[in-house]
Amino acid sequence: MTLAHQTLALQTLGLSKSFGGFRANSDISLCVARGARHALIGPNGAGKTTFINLLTGVVPATSGTVRLLDEDVTRVSQQGRVKRGMARTYQINQLFADLTPIETVGLAIAEREGAGARWWSRVGQNSAVVDEAEALLTRMKLGEVMMWRTATLPYGKQRLLEIALAMACKPKLLLLDEPAAGVPEDERHDVLDSVEALPQDVTVLLIEHDMELVFSFADRISVLVQGQLFAEGGVEEISTDPRVKAVYLGEDAHV
Amino acid sequence: MLSKPPSTRPLGAQAPSPAAFLQARAAWRWPEILFWISAFGLILLFPNRHLLLNEIAILGLFALSLDLILGYAGIVSLGHAAFFGVGAYAAGLLAKHGVSEPVTGLLLSGAAAGLVGFLASFMILRGTDLTRLMVTLGVALIFHELANRLDWITGGADGLLGISVGPILGRFDFDFAGTTAYTYSLTATFLLFLLARRIVHSPFGLSLKALKDNHLRAATIGIAPNRRIVAIYTLAAVYAGMAGALLTQTTQFVSLEMLDFARSADALLVLVIGGSGYLYGGLIGAIAFKLMKDTLSAMTPAYWIFWMGFILVILVLIGRDRLMATLARPFAPLLKLLGARRP
Ligand SMILES: Nc1ncnc2c1ncn2[C@@H]1O[C@H](COP(=O)(O)OP(=O)(O)O)[C@@H](O)[C@H]1O
Numbered sequence: 001m002t003l004a005h006q007t008l009a010l011q012t013l014g015l016s017k018s019f020g021g022f023r024a025n026s027d028i029s030l031c032v033a034r035g036a037r038h039a040l041i042g043p044n045g046a047g048k049t050t051f052i053n054l055l056t057g058v059v060p061a062t063s064g065t066v067r068l069l070d071e072d073v074t075r076v077s078q079q080g081r082v083k084r085g086m087a088r089t090y091q092i093n094q095l096f097a098d099l100t101p102i103e104t105v106g107l108a109i110a111e112r113e114g115a116g117a118r119w120w121s122r123v124g125q126n127s128a129v130v131d132e133a134e135a136l137l138t139r140m141k142l143g144e145v146m147m148w149r150t151a152t153l154p155y156g157k158q159r160l161l162e163i164a165l166a167m168a169c170k171p172k173l174l175l176l177d178e179p180a181a182g183v184p185e186d187e188r189h190d191v192l193d194s195v196e197a198l199p200q201d202v203t204v205l206l207i208e209h210d211m212e213l214v215f216s217f218a219d220r221i222s223v224l225v226q227g228q229l230f231a232e233g234g235v236e237e238i239s240t241d242p243r244v245k246a247v248y249l250g251e252d253a254h255v
Numbered sequence: 256m257l258s259k260p261p262s263t264r265p266l267g268a269q270a271p272s273p274a275a276f277l278q279a280r281a282a283w284r285w286p287e288i289l290f291w292i293s294a295f296g297l298i299l300l301f302p303n304r305h306l307l308l309n310e311i312a313i314l315g316l317f318a319l320s321l322d323l324i325l326g327y328a329g330i331v332s333l334g335h336a337a338f339f340g341v342g343a344y345a346a347g348l349l350a351k352h353g354v355s356e357p358v359t360g361l362l363l364s365g366a367a368a369g370l371v372g373f374l375a376s377f378m379i380l381r382g383t384d385l386t387r388l389m390v391t392l393g394v395a396l397i398f399h400e401l402a403n404r405l406d407w408i409t410g411g412a413d414g415l416l417g418i419s420v421g422p423i424l425g426r427f428d429f430d431f432a433g434t435t436a437y438t439y440s441l442t443a444t445f446l447l448f449l450l451a452r453r454i455v456h457s458p459f460g461l462s463l464k465a466l467k468d469n470h471l472r473a474a475t476i477g478i479a480p481n482r483r484i485v486a487i488y489t490l491a492a493v494y495a496g497m498a499g500a501l502l503t504q505t506t507q508f509v510s511l512e513m514l515d516f517a518r519s520a521d522a523l524l525v526l527v528i529g530g531s532g533y534l535y536g537g538l539i540g541a542i543a544f545k546l547m548k549d550t551l552s553a554m555t556p557a558y559w560i561f562w563m564g565f566i567l568v569i570l571v572l573i574g575r576d577r578l579m580a581t582l583a584r585p586f587a588p589l590l591k592l593l594g595a596r597r598p
């Protein structure tokens with residue numbers, strides 16, 4: 001038990017969320033091993049985004065427990081969870097429209113380093129922060145546009161910035177909510193490549209509809225249907241599971 | 256992708272380094288320098304307008320203080336006069352009870368307003384714009400009523416009488432033309448502006464912008480909003496209080512008018528005219544607002560409020576930016592150089 005515990009990046013126990021009478025997540029118990037590439041799939045409205053919101057503390061759980069790296073964080077604030085190593089992206093972009101990518105990422109790095117509230121120094125003076133931000137943005141193929149206003153970036157670049165911003169928090173556990181959703185075909189590769197290129201020491205929980213990406217990326221897959229865990233297993237197991245095919249993969253999936 | 260000119264990159268062949276790009280935001284531009292040289296130059300010019308200029312400087316500082324919370328942190332307020340009033344009464348009471356040196360009075364009054372702002376800030380931490388409007392309005396109404404009721408301290412509806420303000424730093428006496436007053440208010444405004452400018456270009460200032468821009472994402476990258484909101488709200492209250500203290504000291508009178516709702520509204524109107532979020536909006540807006548008010552009330556003493564309202568409605572409906580762009584094309588690049596977004 002203890003041994004199993006120590007190798008878990010994330011564990012939820014009976015996690016549930018009701019909106020009024022509607023149970024968006026019910027009784028979800030999920031384990032994500034450290035260093036895993038875990039995918040969470042399921043039809044639209046299954047409650048995947050709600051699950052991420054519960055994990056990160058954006059919305060409080062109705063009941064159940066969230067454990068991050070062997071610590072109960074159910075009642076820890078969003079910021080506290082970030083400090084403990086959890087970062088996420090949003091399915092619908094949540095960026096700072098008026099800021100540039102270099103400012104956006106710099107902000108997160110400065111915050112992480114405890115330098116985010118300095119009021120006497122100038123933005124850009126802290127070369128450790130600027131250098132790290134520049135390196136990260138370049139790595140994320142945002143080097144060309146790092147001085148653009150975020151609102152003017154092409155959609156694919158904004159999706160990349162979502163991931164870069166989460167990575168700027170130096171997470172131990174990264175939650176990606178449909179990173180490639182809505183990205184036009186010509187920009188899609190950049191996003192998929194960035195997801196594939198995520199460092200191995202970061203545990204990733206990926207929500208995605210693109211089955212090609214899921215099957216090539218994940219080593220373990222959980223299927224969520226109507227707020228409940230429906231199936232879980234290795235890629236082979238899930239991709240050949242007839243029940244999963246029936247409820248989810250359907251005819252339009254690229255399997 | 257490169258064929259589309261990025262909006263924030265300066266024109267020119269070579270892109271600056273990220274550090275240079277970021278620090279360039281805080282660099283002084285020549286229109287700013289020109290602005291302050293002109294403002295101080297007016298001490299020598301137009302000696303018969305110094306009383307009006309003094310009022311403009313004070314209104315500018317007051318609006319600048321509102322800009323700190325509205326333009327940078329996105330906190331709306333309908334009751335900013337509460338802090339102006341606290342500072343004004345504090346300065347009056349200090350002068351009446353023995354602390355007659357203005358700079359000392361100014362600092363203490365700012366501290367008093369800051370203390371009130373600090374306490375009030377906890378009420379606006381949570382909630383929507385609407386609840387913030389109501390809470391700030393309510394706080395200002397309470398202070399207005401307190402000043403009215405506690406007439407044995409404040410003089411109530413008659414105002415605080417018997418204020419005697421000594422010479423500044425024991426050396427510069429106030430004169431009837433208002434030259435000392437304007438010099439004093441402008442100097443205070445300038446120094447406070449420098450501090451504000453420093454702060455808005457700091458990491459702290461940037462995090463405020465982020466909070467304003469996207470509260471959810473700010474939390475997601477670990478920014479805890481409360482302490483920062485308390486800090487900027489307190490600072491804004493200090494500034495507003497100092498503006499109030501300046502008015503008391505330079506007019507040697509305090510009345511309930513200092514706490515009027517109309518004063519809070521004026522500050523908002525000034526920012527509507529001048530724009531928010533680039534620090535000069537309050538100062539430029541104050542100039543335009545006072546001159547408009549002065550001109551209109553001279554032209555049509557009975558209807559100036561109507562015309563003032565009319566102009567403001569036009570301004571809001573058409574949009575200050577578009578109006579500026581069409582009516583005052585030569586003025587627009589200047590605003591842009593001062594740092595206004597989308598002039
Ligand atoms: N804040 C909310 N209030 C009410 N219902 C919500 C809220 N958030 C999500 N839901 C509902 O919960 C269900 C699951 O939504 P979501 O988690 O976004 O699904 P998915 O990400 O799997 O598509 C949907 O029916 C949605 O309408």
Ligand SMILES: [Mg+2]
Nearest residue numbers: 048049050091
């Ligand atoms: Mg979703």
